[in-house]
Ligand SMILES: N=CN[C@@H](CCC(=O)O)C(=O)O
């Protein structure tokens with residue numbers, strides 16, 4: 001078939017559309033038509049519209065096609081590494097002890113402040129390229145290792161300049177207390193709120209995040225950050241109930257948060273709050289694994305309450321230095337007991353929702369043409385393998401890339 005439109009036909013595919021009522025949104029002998037950056041048609045190959053005349057045609061020979069992967073929680077921009085801290089933890093030091101002694105996040109803040117913009121961006125681009133190599137097409141990147149206006153802006157600009165995937169940025173000024181504000185935590189929260197309008201004016205923020213935790217910020221301080229965000233019309237997200245139950249989830253849900261992330265210590269009240277507000281529960285098996293946590297997030301309760309569950313790498317140098325979203329699929333199943341279908345929805349459909357993006361995460365007409373072609377027979381293999389990358393082709397905005 002040849003033609004003169006900019007339509008491209010992808011045929012001979014086994015489609016996991018994640019759309020509709022079927023498990024996996026499955027179409028056994030499927031086809032998909034893209035037009036420019038969007039999906040124009042998707043369905044059984046036998047029902048392809050007549051007179052299509054696509055400019056290009058790809059026969060996928062029975063390969064599995066899924067939506068492009070979305071990593072909805074990362075800290076990709078930072079300087080330095082924390083392998084020494086890993087050694088200390090293996091010798092018995094806890095994450096909290098290291099943080100209270102001035103290490104942890106604050107050691108990455110020192111390395112990030114010392115790094116120039118070009119090297120921060122180059123390092124983050126290498127990390128992003130690794131994610132892209134596994135089929136990631138949209139990535140959220142947080143600040144939170146600058147902790148002063150100039151350094152936070154530098155990290156957010158570096159994130160915005162990354163190439164090869166669609167970027168969303170979250171302002172995480174309330175990540176940790178920087179050394180110059182030692183003993184003045186409330187004043188630092190004032191500063192975090194005061195910097196927000198300037199960062200927004202420069203177009204650097206899509207959402208506002210905070211770390212509500214014993215070693216982070218109290219619910220009252222988190223509330224102030226969220227109120228500042230609300231005044232500016234910015235959506236919020238929260239690092240919540242990672243190491244203890246602070247009730248941060250209920251607070252975030254009061255503000256209609258896009259997502260609450262980590263959630264190992266989430267209470268039944270927190271589960272109900274998520275269900276009532278439609279907030280996504282983002283689970284981060286990499287951090288759970290790397291910190292050798294033993295308290296599992298309440299997956300069965302989340303499932304029963306109908307809370308959408310996203311899965312992310314949480315890539316960061318302290319608690320989750322992984323760059324494999326596929327590995328997170330496997331860990332979400334083995335460690336958290338998600339089904340392979342729930343895990344795939346967690347890095348597509350529900351990850352899109354965790355970023356407030358309605359135009360991706362499924363294969364349906366009108367959505368972005370972001371998808372992956374996999375050398376597997378069934379999408380459950382994406383969770384089954386670990387340490388193997390079966391990606392054959394990635395299509396981002398309708399283009400093979
Ligand atoms: N928990 C807080 N923030 C990061 C870890 C940051 C760090 O240790 O550098 C997280 O999502 O796990």
Ligand SMILES: [Zn+2]
Pocket residue numbers: 073074075239314316
């Ligand atoms: Zn995080």
